[in-house]
Amino acid sequence: xxxxxxxxxxxxxxxxxxxxxxxxxxxxxxxxxxxxxxxxxxxxxxxxxxxxxxxxxxxxxxxxxxxxxxxxxxxxxxxxxxxxxxxxxxxxxxxxxxxxxxxxxxxxxxxxxxxxxxxxxxxxxxxxxxxxxxxxxxxxxxxxxxxxxx
Numbered sequence: 001x002x003x004x005x006x007x008x009x010x011x012x013x014x015x016x017x018x019x020x021x022x023x024x025x026x027x028x029x030x031x032x033x034x035x036x037x038x039x040x041x042x043x044x045x046x047x048x049x050x051x052x053x054x055x056x057x058x059x060x061x062x063x064x065x066x067x068x069x070x071x072x073x074x075x076x077x078x079x080x081x082x083x084x085x086x087x088x089x090x091x092x093x094x095x096x097x098x099x100x101x102x103x104x105x106x107x108x109x110x111x112x113x114x115x116x117x118x119x120x121x122x123x124x125x126x127x128x129x130x131x132x133x134x135x136x137x138x139x140x141x142x143x144x145x146x147x148x149x150x
Contacts, residue, residue: 023114029077029103034111036060036070037104040080041096052085053092061138079103 020031029037039059040051057067071094074080079100085091096104119127 023111029074029079029107031111033070033074033079034104034107036067037074037079037096037100038108040094041101041104051094053082053094056094074100 023031036056039056043051053067053071056062056071057064060067062070071080071082075082077099079097081095081097083093083095085093122130
């Protein structure tokens with residue numbers, strides 16, 4: 001791969017990280033926090049009952065430090081509460097507060113409108129292809145990472 005292709009890829013990757021800044025100001029929490037709040041409030045596909053931190057991490061495909069940072073921010077804002085499971089003290093359950101639920105509801109429409117507009121402009125078929133390519137790219141990154149660790 002030539003340097004210009006690598007540079008273009010890296011540049012596009014960093015631009016993509018800035019997508020969060022494209023959401024309206026009425027979205028008073030960052031997209032990552034909003035998505036985690038949504039999972040806490042509405043459940044994860046991979047969860048059968050109350051949501052614990054490791055389930056959120058698995059469901060969202062985020063590292064422990066990333067989830068911890070998001071949860072710390074949400075907790076400081078008073079949007080979530082973390083409780084230790086009394087039967088298994090290693091498990092920490094996360095619940096949205098009333099304020100957290102209000103913020104989630106308030107920002108949901110704004111986020112969904114922006115996302116719908118992006119899908120509309122990009123095209124549903126192109127969006128599905130992009131999702132497939134991104135998942136494939138992440139799979140390859142994970143394979144390369146595992147190979148390098150051996």
